[in-house]
Amino acid sequence: xxxxxxxxxxxxxxxxxxxxxxxxxxxxxxxxxxxxxxxxxxxxxxxxxxxxxxxxxxxxxxxxxxxxxxxxxxxxxxxxxxxxxxxxxxxxxxxxxxxxxxxxxxxxxxxxxxxxxxxxxxxxxxxxxxxxxxxxxxxxxxxxxxxxxxxxxxxxxxxxxxxxxxxxxxxxxxxxxxxxxxxxxxxxxxxxxxxxxxxxxxxxxxxxxxxxxxxxxxxxxxxxxxxxxxxxxxxxxxxxxxxxxxxxxxxxxxxxxxxxxxxxxxxxxxxxxxxxxxxxxxxxxxxxxxxxxxxxxxxxxxxxxxxxxxxxxxxxx
Amino acid sequence: xxxxxxxxxxxxxxxxxxxxxxxxxxxxxxxxxxxxxxxxxxxxxxxxxxxxxxxxxxxxxxxxxxxxxxxxxxxxxxxxxxxxxxxxxxxxxxxxxxxxxxxxxxxxxxxxxxxxxxxxxxxxxxxxxxxxxxxxxxxxxxxxxxxxxxxxxxxxxxxxxxxxxxxxxxxxxxxxxxxxxxxxxxxxxxxxxxxxxxxxxxxxxxxxxxxxxxxxxxxxxxxxxxxxxxxxxxxxxxxxxxxxxxxxxxxxxxxxxxxxxxxxxxxxxxxxxxxxxxxxxxxxxxxxxxxxxxxxxxxxxxxxxxxxxxxxxxxxx
Numbered sequence: 167x168x169x170x171x172x173x174x175x176x177x178x179x180x181x182x183x184x185x186x187x188x189x190x191x192x193x194x195x196x197x198x199x200x201x202x203x204x205x206x207x208x209x210x211x212x213x214x215x216x217x218x219x220x221x222x223x224x225x226x227x228x229x230x231x232x233x234x235x236x237x238x239x240x241x242x243x244x245x246x247x248x249x250x251x252x253x254x255x256x257x258x259x260x261x262x263x264x265x266x267x268x269x270x271x272x273x274x275x276x277x278x279x280x281x282x283x284x285x286x287x288x289x290x291x292x293x294x295x296x297x298x299x300x301x302x303x304x305x306x307x308x309x310x311x312x313x314x315x316x317x318x319x320x321x322x323x324x325x326x327x328x329x330x331x332x333x334x335x336x337x338x339x340x341x342x343x344x345x346x347x348x349x350x351x352x353x354x355x356x357x358x359x360x361x362x363x364x365x366x367x368x369x370x371x372x373x374x375x376x377x378x379x380x381x382x383x384x385x386x387x388x389x390x391x392x393x394x395x396x397x398x399x400x401x402x403x404x405x406x407x408x409x410x411x412x413x414x415x416x417x418x419x420x421x422x423x424x425x426x427x428x429x430x431x432x433x434x435x436x437x438x439x440x441x442x443x444x445x446x447x448x449x450x451x452x453x454x455x456x457x458x459x460x461x462x463x464x465x466x467x468x469x470x471x472x473x474x475x476x477x478x479x480x481x482x483x
Numbered sequence: 484x485x486x487x488x489x490x491x492x493x494x495x496x497x498x499x500x501x502x503x504x505x506x507x508x509x510x511x512x513x514x515x516x517x518x519x520x521x522x523x524x525x526x527x528x529x530x531x532x533x534x535x536x537x538x539x540x541x542x543x544x545x546x547x548x549x550x551x552x553x554x555x556x557x558x559x560x561x562x563x564x565x566x567x568x569x570x571x572x573x574x575x576x577x578x579x580x581x582x583x584x585x586x587x588x589x590x591x592x593x594x595x596x597x598x599x600x601x602x603x604x605x606x607x608x609x610x611x612x613x614x615x616x617x618x619x620x621x622x623x624x625x626x627x628x629x630x631x632x633x634x635x636x637x638x639x640x641x642x643x644x645x646x647x648x649x650x651x652x653x654x655x656x657x658x659x660x661x662x663x664x665x666x667x668x669x670x671x672x673x674x675x676x677x678x679x680x681x682x683x684x685x686x687x688x689x690x691x692x693x694x695x696x697x698x699x700x701x702x703x704x705x706x707x708x709x710x711x712x713x714x715x716x717x718x719x720x721x722x723x724x725x726x727x728x729x730x731x732x733x734x735x736x737x738x739x740x741x742x743x744x745x746x747x748x749x750x751x752x753x754x755x756x757x758x759x760x761x762x763x764x765x766x767x768x769x770x771x772x773x774x775x776x777x778x779x780x781x782x783x784x785x786x787x788x789x790x791x792x793x794x795x796x797x798x799x800x
Binding site: 262 | 528558564569578580582586607608
């Protein structure tokens with residue numbers, strides 16, 4: 167059995183794009199995409215899983231590439247009614263997106279696991295690759311601020327990341343078990359590589375690493391672990407990574423990404439705009455590949471996926 | 484205190500139109516609209532109250548008069564997504580309508596009563612008149628068929644009333660208490676009239692009458708009880724009343740409506756197309772008014788509301 171299975175760890179937008187690239191170049195049996203669920207939340211009685219949906223929409227091409235989240239050509243009538251009814255409107259939900267949340271919420275309430283629901287929803291959308299929640303248990307990312315700990319979506323969407331972050335924690339992570347499919351992927355005999363997609367290490371990847379046994383499993387890996395940096399030109403394309411690094415007292419650059427993953431990381435793929443980071447990273451013993459990482463279209467996503475896989479010595483067709 | 488308060492009992496479409504007419508000619512303090520909840524059901528994890536919504540949409544003018552249900556200029560994107568996800572699509576829900584169900588469902592799940600939620604939703608829509616569910620407890624209308632008892636919406640929407648009905652029952656009615664506002668309206672010292680709107684007596688009005696104490700309170704009334712017949716030209720404009728009367732072995736005509744309400748009824752308003760029914764009805768001691776009852780626009784709704792109120796000796800402005 168050749169070791170060709172790829173385990174990808176992903177958050178939302180940037181991570182979802184690379185996950186779509188990986189899915190475009192790998193057959194379904196060779197890829198497991200494990201997705202952060204620390205951003206999940208209950209809103210208006212619905213269970214919303216932003217990162218799972220971002221990955222699912224990216225793989226189907228339903229994603230809105232201009233807005234950067236949700237479904238393209240979306241309409242907003244249910245939300246307009248909810249607003250008219252005096253309900254919270256700080257988290258905008260499109261009509262088709264709402265269909266996802268309704269289907270997910272009622273099946274969860276009927277007793278299905280998040281893994282089961284995610285498998286069902288993604289298959290229904292025509293996705294043949296495995297999109298797997300990191301855990302079926304609730305993990306909720308919270309941000310430390312001057313006003314206390316804040317729910318992730320409150321910080322991220324309602325407050326638009328304005329509060330100064332003093333810390334990040336993952337409520338429930340210590341007792342949440344990785345999903346069965348995540349555990350199975352970690353234990354696969356044919357595992358050939360682990361890819362950390364270009365998502366925020368603190369907010370999107372750390373919740374995955376915080377689950378019991380995950381960090382240990384990755385530390386004991388026998389296969390290359392490749393991360394694609396979410397930084398481009400020393401800043402994050404989307405989201406608060408640059409601001410967050412600054413507030414946590416860390417230099418805004420790929421050195422901090424490498425520091426953060428430490429011994430887990432074998433190879434970091436960085437953007438050509440950050441080519442100057444390569445020397446110092448190599449000096450500390452890390453393998454570095456410099457390439458274009460701005461995934462503006464499907465072609466670039468696939469090319470970047472091939473780069474990440476080739477440095478892990480995974481062959482693609 | 485002049486006895487000028489009007490208690491209206493309503494089901495969906497036809498009843499909702501007269502309820503809107505009553506609201507157009509009576510000030511808010513003079514009208515309580517009690518609405519059937521026997522048609523309510525749980526679907527895709529949402530609590531759907533078709534008759535309450537029909538009345539609310541009719542009073543705001545949001546209702547689609549061509550389709551006869553739901554909201555006009557509606558879109559259907561959430562439902563399209565739910566269909567794509569393999570969820571049941573036999574009960575079609577528009578996007579704005581979905582906003583109502585989401586808001587209602589999550590507030591019910593948070594512990595609010597249906598009365599509280601209905602008051603909140605209708606006020607948010609700008610409705611100043613009281614729309615009151617008949618009960619906060621679950622009552623579920625079921626239809627007897629050759630295949631056994633069938634949930635109302637399954638019979639009404641999925642099966643489009645095709646099964647031959649052998650009976651009707653109201654699960655939960657015997658132990659459900661009328662809502663506080665319904666009880667309060669029945670007990671008002673200034674109650675001046677009770678109006679049964681032109682809804683299906685068996686399916687939409689009987690659930691209300693089946694609640695403990697309601698039939699007794701109506702039997703002991705000291706004010707006129709006026710019903711507007713749902714029949715026009717010996718048939719129902721919408722819905723299965725004609726078919727149902729036939730299947731239950733009763734003549735399809737206003738005699739059956741009068742029989743059904745029996746001693747509860749003081750005055751029946753019938754359509755001019757059924758003028759021939761007036762004589763026989765009067766012969767048995769019932770007061771009858773013959774007028775146009777097809778509420779094709781707001782003007783006719785208001786005129787019919789004034790007719791119903793005038794026979795009950797309620798003055799309108």
